[in-house]
Amino acid sequence: MNILVSSLRVVVASMGLCVVGYTGVILGVAQAVTPATADGSLVADASGQVVGSRLVAQGFSDPRYVWPRPSAVNYDAAAAGGSNLSPANPEIATRAKAIIAAYGVDAPIPADLVTASGAGLDPHISLAGALFQVPRVAKARGMDEDSVRGLITRLAFAPGGPLTQDRIVNVLELNLALDAGA
Structure with a gap:
């Protein structure tokens, strides 16, 4: 005992x-x-209301906003993860075609706008992915494309500092800046 x-x-x-x-x-x-x-890493809007996190993606579908990468978990942080589908699975091609159709273009689309990240919650997209969306966002907001492009370029950063050339943009911060009229 x-x-x-x-x-x-x-x-x-x-x-x-x-x-x-x-x-x-x-x-x-x-x-x-x-x-x-x-x-x-909470982010607040102009009124101080918390609207998200810098570290977790949110779904945006309104044409006035820059859209994030697709998410296999519907942007649910409690269910983070990929789809676990093989690259050869036809469902991957079906999803990609649906995403491309949502963008409404035939031009080549940056890969990160069509493919989900491993966790499904990546809050960043490539600079190319953000710039690709400029015509839609500018038209929906009644803004000049150069203004939207300039804002995106200003908010883009290299995650590896000077060691990397690729630049990315935090989608939530960019959309808040668009709302603020920055």
Whole structure:
């Protein structure tokens, strides 16, 4: 009986240390070092209302907005993941054709606008993907294409810094900037 009680004490102490203690220390360090990231990298609109996170994609289908990459999980952060379909699966081609039809063009479309990311929640698209959408967004907003193009270029960044040439754009931040008339 003493062995059982001692074992239970060790289990409870280990769970307390590993579950509560470790988590508390990591959260405390994260809050001290990068509080915005620890809080979820939340983004607020002009009125201060939280509208999303810089780290999680949202679905936009209104023609006034830049659209993100497709999501195999319908932009549900609780169900992050890919479709698990083989590249040879005909369903992939069917989905791609439907997405291309939604853009309403016959021209080549940047691949990231037709293919989902591995997690299905990538908040960024390529600069080429954002620029591809300029005519639709400008027309829907009654804006000059050069203004929309300039905003996109201004918000684009290289995730690897000077070590990478490819630039990306955060879709939520871009759409908020479009709404703000930046």
